[in-house]
Amino acid sequence: MTVVVLPTGYCNIKCAYCFESEEMRSTAGRPDLPAVERTLDYLLERLPSDMPVGLHGGECTMVPLKDLEALLAMITKRRGHSAVQTNGYQMSPALIGLFKTYNTKVSISWDGPGELNRFRGPDPDDPAATHEYTEKLARNVERLREADVRVSITTVLSRANASDDEKLGRLKEWMLWLHERGVAAGRFNPLFRHPTDYAMELRGEELAHAYTELFDFVTEKQLLWFPFREMIDNLLGLSLGPCVFAGCNPDDTFVYSIFPNGHVGNCDRTMGNGMTPRPDVPRRNFRQEILKQNHCAGCKYWRVCHGGCPAHSVGDGAALTPRFCKADYALYEHIESRLRGLLPNIRLVVDGKGRGNPFSAISDGPDPSSFRPRSAPTPRPRAADPVRSVAEAAPSATPTAPLASAAPTTPPPVEAPRDGRRRLPLVDGGGA
Numbered sequence: 001m002t003v004v005v006l007p008t009g010y011c012n013i014k015c016a017y018c019f020e021s022e023e024m025r026s027t028a029g030r031p032d033l034p035a036v037e038r039t040l041d042y043l044l045e046r047l048p049s050d051m052p053v054g055l056h057g058g059e060c061t062m063v064p065l066k067d068l069e070a071l072l073a074m075i076t077k078r079r080g081h082s083a084v085q086t087n088g089y090q091m092s093p094a095l096i097g098l099f100k101t102y103n104t105k106v107s108i109s110w111d112g113p114g115e116l117n118r119f120r121g122p123d124p125d126d127p128a129a130t131h132e133y134t135e136k137l138a139r140n141v142e143r144l145r146e147a148d149v150r151v152s153i154t155t156v157l158s159r160a161n162a163s164d165d166e167k168l169g170r171l172k173e174w175m176l177w178l179h180e181r182g183v184a185a186g187r188f189n190p191l192f193r194h195p196t197d198y199a200m201e202l203r204g205e206e207l208a209h210a211y212t213e214l215f216d217f218v219t220e221k222q223l224l225w226f227p228f229r230e231m232i233d234n235l236l237g238l239s240l241g242p243c244v245f246a247g248c249n250p251d252d253t254f255v256y257s258i259f260p261n262g263h264v265g266n267c268d269r270t271m272g273n274g275m276t277p278r279p280d281v282p283r284r285n286f287r288q289e290i291l292k293q294n295h296c297a298g299c300k301y302w303r304v305c306h307g308g309c310p311a312h313s314v315g316d317g318a319a320l321t322p323r324f325c326k327a328d329y330a331l332y333e334h335i336e337s338r339l340r341g342l343l344p345n346i347r348l349v350v351d352g353k354g355r356g357n358p359f360s361a362i363s364d365g366p367d368p369s370s371f372r373p374r375s376a377p378t379p380r381p382r383a384a385d386p387v388r389s390v391a392e393a394a395p396s397a398t399p400t401a402p403l404a405s406a407a408p409t410t411p412p413p414v415e416a417p418r419d420g421r422r423r424l425p426l427v428d429g430g431g432a
């Protein structure tokens with residue numbers, strides 16, 4: 001879960017694929033700071049204490065600098081740090097100074113070098129404008145890093161940057177360029193439009209190919225790009241993230257948005273029709289119930305996918321068809337195969353054994369390696385093992401005899417293990 005403060009719906013850049021409404025992106029205004037603060041405290045009192053809080057938009061750097069500072073201070077006071085999602089275009093020295101002061105992690109929306117970034121920026125049909133915009137982003141990332149501000153990247157995968165291997169190759173080079181500049185992490189999100197628009201979106205098989213290529217690159221180079229790392233953890237049963245795989249209720253989303261007037265709404269990805277308040281009493285998660293019995297019935301990855309993000313879904317009414325099923329399934333299948341290839345005894349969530357230590361079978365069986373026998377051998381007595389010597393000298397006990405009757409009348413000396421804990425004497429034949 002996350003709380004995002006939306007200080008404005010306004011944006012200075014009009015990305016071609018933005019999921020926010022045109023009306024919302026054109027409406028400038030200042031946030032009601034006391035109302036936002038009251039709502040933030042109300043939510044933080046009721047939500048888990050490690051709930052991340054960040055600024056989103058619209059474009060949050062479009063609010064007056066003193067309002068932005070008040071918001072960053074508000075968040076940092078409560079969390080010790082702050083976060084912003086920004087298009088990264090407006091990056092004055094004063095703004096960078098604020099990010100330094102308020103320990104802000106800056107996530108920049110950027111889809112790659114050159115024309116790979118053409119769906120972002122002021123005009124996708126103007127190559128010169130895209131070039132100028134993208135060059136400015138590169139400079140701003142370097143300026144932020146020179147000021148030692150933490151930077152991550154959010155990249156939307158689309159026909160512009162991931163529809164063939166040549167584009168994917170350039171994307172990979174750019175990821176290394178970022179890594180060399182200390183941009184530690186990034187996140188890929190697939191482009192989605194309502195209605196579906198394959199002039200911009202990748203088809204299922206194209207997205208699947210891009211995902212698996214990028215997954216292999218990220219793991220080979222040991223980079224930190226999401227959702228790959230999260231999907232590995234999901235299969236291992238260590239966590240369940242990000243929100244798109246966790247079974248989000250479209251009526252009660254995992255993300256809480258705080259609007260400029262202090263009202264609380266659902267996740268901004270659901271705001272294609274403008275900001276709508278969160279209902280006091282959300283409906284049940286009908287989407288999950290229906291998907292489980294229809295599109296996703298029997299899917300081996302249900303527990304780590306849950307049909308994806310409801311805002312991506314295609315269809316009318318309850319919007320029941322997961323848009324990225326083909327790609328998500330293919331990527332999970334690829335990761336599963338990689339994990340099992342490296343660790344043949346790994347126990348994954350999809351094995352149906354529930355949560356638990358995914359690595360336990362590596363040490364306990366069932367497929368022993370040539371260095372580890374199938375069942376534990378009987379421990380061999382050691383020369384200087386007084387406990388075993390006494391137990392061996394004791395009257396014979398049946399294997400099922402209770403410990404007390406098998407024990408000698410005079411307690412044998414108890415071995416003092418190195419960890420300092422006292423241990424009951426061993427009784428031979430009882431399997432103790």
Ligand code: SF4
Pocket residue numbers: 243244245248249250253254255267268269270308309310311312
């Ligand atoms: S609507 Fe989608 S992006 Fe938003 S919280 Fe739900 S799953 Fe996450």
Ligand code: SF4
Pocket residue numbers: 295296297299300301302303305306307308322324325326328329
């Ligand atoms: S991979 Fe497809 S079928 Fe399986 S849970 Fe996800 S959306 Fe449903």
